Amino acid sequence: MRVLALVEAAMLRQRGHLIVWSPICVATGIGLYFSLRFEPDVHVYAQLVSAIFLGAFCSWKLPTAWSPVAIGVALIAFGFLLAGGRAHLVSEPVLKWRYYGPIEGRVVSLDRSASDALRVTLDQVRIEGVPVDERPRRVRISMHGPATNLLPGQRIMTTGHLSAPQGPVEPGGFDFRRHAWFQRLGAVGYTRVPVLTIAPASAANGGVPVTYWRISISNHVQNLLPGEVGGFAAAVTTGDRSGLRSDTLLSLRASNLAHLLAISGLHMGLLTGFVFLACRVGFSAVPAAALRLPVKKLAAVCAMVSATIYFLLSGGNIATERAFVMVLVMFGALLLDRRAISLRAVAVAALIVLAMRPESLLGPGFQMSFAATTALVAVFGALRNQDLVSGPKWLKQFIGLILSSAIAGFATAPIGAAHFNTMSHFGLLANLLSVPVMGAIVVPAAVLSAFLAPVGLEWVALTVMGIGLKWILGVSEWVSGLHGAQGYVMSPPDFVLPALSLSILWVILWQGRARWAGLVPAMAVMTLWGQGTRPDVLVAGNGGLIGVMTENGRALSKSKGNGFVASVWLENDGDGADQKLAAKRWPGEPGLVQRYQTEGLEIVHLTGKRAAQDFNECRPDQIVVSPVALQLSGGCRLYDSEKLENTGSLALSKGRLVTSNEASGRRLWSLGYSGQ
Template sequence: MSNPRVWILEQLDAERGRWMLWLPVALGLGIAVYFELPSEPALWVGPALAALSVGLAVLSPAGSLARALAIGAVAASTGFGLVAWRTASLAAPTLARPLFSLNVEGRVSDIQRLPDGVRVVLEAVRLRGNGVPPPEMMPTKVRVTLSRGAPPLTIGDRLLVLANLSPPAGPASPGAFDFQRVAWYQQLGAVGYALAPATVIERGKPDGFVRTLDALRADVAARILEVLPGPAGGVVASLLVGEQTAVDKNVAQAMRDSGLAHILSISGLHIVFVVGLVMGIVRYGIALVPALALRIDAKKVAAVLALMAALFYTALAGAPVPAQRACAMAAFALLAILLDRTALSLRLVAWSAVIVLVIAPESLTGASFQMSFAAVVALIAGWESAAPLRRRLHERAEFSDHRWAWRIGAALAASLVTTLIASVATGAFAAYHFNRLSLLGVVANLLGVPLTGFWIMPWGLLAMLLMPFGLESLALVPMGWGVEALNAIAFHVAAWPESAVLVPSLPGASLWLLTAGGLWLCLWRRRWRYAGLPVVAIGLLLGPPPAPDLLMSEDGRVLGLRDEKGVVHVASARTDRFVSESWARRQGQEGAKRWTVSADEQAAGLGCNTGLCRWRKGPWRIAMVSDEKRLAEACGSADIVLSTVDAQARCRGPRLVIDRRDAWKDGAHALWLDDLTVRRETANGRRGDRPWVPNSSMRQGAVKAPGA
């Protein structure tokens, strides 16, 4: 082999046509680096790095690798600066602490249908009651779940409701899902629930194009649920207008376990049907009028109208990330038709990713962006690689006496291979974000995708066309039959043994390695692409990080422990289903239960009794207190005390005391115990000094074990 440097340069030069595909990767890298920083960077850093990179690009020889790398640096710096600017531009007040029995008044800006109620987002908020913040600290937006019997609502109505509010919740444990960061980019300053039926104090109309579309989406969802009020209606609302909150929880879980959850997200399948339907109707309609067909280019007219339809449908669905990606790809393909050019598939994906990241750079960190683009990149790269084999099979089929059998077999094989590629490409991301892997998704998709494509979606699109005339029920009813069959497939496959497995949380390094290796494998065409496989393998082999032994929720009210078998338990008088399930799921378990001990352990003084739980691991004696009356007893006999009541000023004996005030200040806590020390980590300390982190501080330290 020649000099390695020369060989690498030769490979890069041979792949020159693929360099452009790495542009969105560089843009995303800058965004990812921003979110990994321990503190908020100055706004001038991104533009300064971009200017420096532009200078290097200008000084580099045209067409050289140096210029390509400099352009990549420009993209990375741009992504870094863009997300930093967006973070600063969306700054909005957030409620500092929970408030109870408030009169909440605001204008309805969004309506989210739930299986058992309605959730609204209010803007131009006014709060009245004890402890309300001053006007300059009033939340910009508030999300409230309304009680049963909520009045009919439309976007623009002014609503008054008695509710309890609290700040957006932080991670349930260090490293868990960060809803506070999501809420920051939505300018959501408080969440809560109604204590009494809401009152519409003023009927209003949506102002502006976006609000009008939001109102239209809410109206369409309401009309769908009126015709199909059961679980099928929630799925239909999700399929047609992206109203995933309307999906029944059991149905949603079955969809996840069976590998059909992607169908609920408006993406390529839905956009393709819209584009295909519009293009088909327009082209065939023009062809029916010979005088018109001879004078205009029906294909280009159809492309323009299909593009308008795709943009409108994406906006109507709320423009989720998969729909943005699919719409952008469809738009580039339709523009290529208008310009009489052939669109290159992976280039479509690349430019679609650029558009999505420029519009909402924070979407990079979400499961929706990662899984959507991972699936489509892997599918296109896989089919590109299989092109020679597909040509040979096609030629054999053309000369076969059983051509129809070849075509049926090819369709089934294509569906199977497509499902396998998409499942493998998204599996690691599903494991990272949801701690769940669907093992039988191939079976469910072989049944569910054709049903969705050939029955459910055509009826759905017909229902949308009939809705302006009030005739949507004619199409929604048969669509509901198809959805009921789809739900049955999901429940049936999900009920099979080992249809889905829970896996412990992967470390962040795994996500970086899996992404880098997968991109290297998919974006290049020559054999050196296979160097990405060992990188992916290393990412999978890293394994989960050590699980914590003790846990405290961010409000300081829920305490947990991991026993000698590795099972997570709740060890406090109060529990929280979301928190406890998050703790268990991150360890690959179905759910956390109350901690109970054997008779021998009870005789040894372990277990829980009226507000005090005692546990022992190695040399450490641990007390978990939920009753203020048992605090003194706990402090006098334990090395570590976790308390849901104030304890710092009154608990001097133990080596480590963590109470609810620590949780309020630093977020959820996790402790790792060994024979010598205790390692302590907090959610806020792990996230760093970022705008969405309240009371952030880097509180991580070590405590010596007894006798050490």
């Protein structure tokens, strides 16, 4: 009874602080939906609706101390329903076979692939021989041939290859099919031939005026600021990264400055903060306005308008959407005479983003942006009334900059390491040298260029902006070139990030000394991450590559081909080697038939048609992998191109073989694909 009384007292102490737990409960329900290996049927959803009503009823009937528990259960059920409803809402046809032929559609967006190829996303697609009701709503094509002056709204035609989005490159890995499902991408592919324009692009043509103006502004900025500086400026102002080379992106990531590319909380905060300050000072300078009008609230409205325009021009990705919602909540609180920056505001912003795009919970953009924001608000909220250092104002601001960079870096480091398998060892230094330039030069110059554009003088402000961006690129190149600038981290088990996040959130949000109990599971989870292991053998989904774990790291069966798969495997291992170096680790002589012994099994990789035609072994202790269809008699386990089409990629750990499709389960985004 005493324990129960202590628990009730602890629950009562949380009153007034419970709203911050709402997005956590909703996120838990969303996470449960995506963690399933089967697609829930209508009976499951009916039970969840009942759980919501039951939770609401119990919260009314239960004692005050326990009613939040019932509300939490209802919110978890609501999160599950939210994710399931969204998954069904975005359902679109998926191409069910490999296609080669004419492709026609309207350009809706442009970006670049990891190999620097221009990628174009089309809607209103026409594909020869595919009925209208089976055509993908959107397709994405990589341009390996000549493709210039493409603009949203332009209708184009080309001849290329298309196929359904592929599954994970290893069992349990990132599932591109799920990502494509929520983007309504029904096919991806490439073309090597020229692109023909059927209808020109214009602001009115095709119904994508905002995107048209966005890319037009991006092109104009890059014409005034050529090279990587122009590409950086376009990314900062419009979110268009197509003007940046892959080596520049790698340099920014290695120096922990890639967040300056994403239009997120930093950019939105600097922009709206500058507009708010400028408008407030401007209104206050006019006596009639200062005496008769609510200057502070008018400045807040101006900041909200500028945030809306910036959001529309940015392309509206997850990070920008989160930042936009956060800004609206912050200035909305100011209009209502409430505290603008608080954990409640962060919670409201998280709820709005999750309600709009529940799938964003799984992405690094949502996780890193809310982790940084929550940590900054919590720490600076706790230090609000404390003077950390005595001295001049500039010194306090400098200390604040160091502290904020350290807090944000510490909060996002585990998430970045889990998703990207890298850690920047000198990221704090790079941010201290770059973020002040971003706030004092780049963002004000970008705002000024918008005001000067109507009179044709935007080049003046953009020139100043270019100086700041050139400095940031120089810092990125210098820091990324330092010895040991980048470390590599093995991918964690699936439970690590959710468990670590909940543990840290408990420490931040729980009221009372029991909050420190959250450090115990956090440390335990980090220990388990460090002691994790990787599969002994990995097999690509097309049978074209095998990777085996050796004492020197993963060895690959080929030095060329399947480059994307090879890079992902090595990244997930926390291995900084490239494919050529990993191929040199193979324990045996190179040849058309590669063999590897493990756990009493022989893995045989046939690397081409000739090797497949000449191979005639098939023993019970063999696993034979072939990228072409093969007929063998005997007791071996054969995984040729036809069988791999049904299984997806393979992983062998301690003698247990797991297929990608087994690990992913039968979900909406996999049921419509070939091989399911």
